[in-house]
Amino acid sequence: MEKCGIATYNTKDMDYKKLLIQQQIFNGTTYTNVGSVVDTQAAYHVVCQEFPFKYLPETKDLAKRDWYDEHGEDVYIPTDGLKMKAYDLEVTFLYVGSRENMGNELKEFVKFICGRNSGGAPMLAIYDQFTGIGKRGCYVTDVNNDLYVYDDANEHVVSRFKVKFRVTDPVTDITLSV
Secondary structure (H helix, E strand, C coil), X not given: CCECCCCCCCCCCXXXXXXXXXXXXXXXXXXXXXXXXXXXXXXXXXXEEECCCCCCCCECCCEEECCCCCCCCEEECCCCCCCECCEEEEEEEEEEECHHHHHHHHHHHHHHHCCCCCCCCCEEEEEECCCCEEEEEEEEEEECXXXXXXXXXXXXXXXXXXXXXXXXXCCCECCCCC
């Protein structure tokens, strides 16, 4: 499991790598970008703590025959390589901003990743600069409503929450930039 770059909480200067998201529409064969690439920290004060992309996810089951009168089994392996399964991942996000804006910014962030913003789309391309991994064909399956707030003497309120994504295209690597 790889971890994203994280904000340095005790300073105003944020030391982090960007998490970039692009909304997309998938028509069954091609992806079309919707709107511009969004830096989640700049737009919503949200950075990731953990984003466990998989370099090589689990392979799909292979077509096979098991003959009772022969040893072993006959397996068909595609000539263009093993096929990979789609997978789920749970991402831990951090909100680093003001208490006054936290509720609204988190609500807007969730609307954005679910494609419920104005002119938005629910399919996402996501690129993590820390790991250098990006995938397209991602969508939200669950937003955890348990919000843990770190409230100490720090001038920044930092809260943690989790979002589950489904990665439907596990083999195509992408990069995004702003």
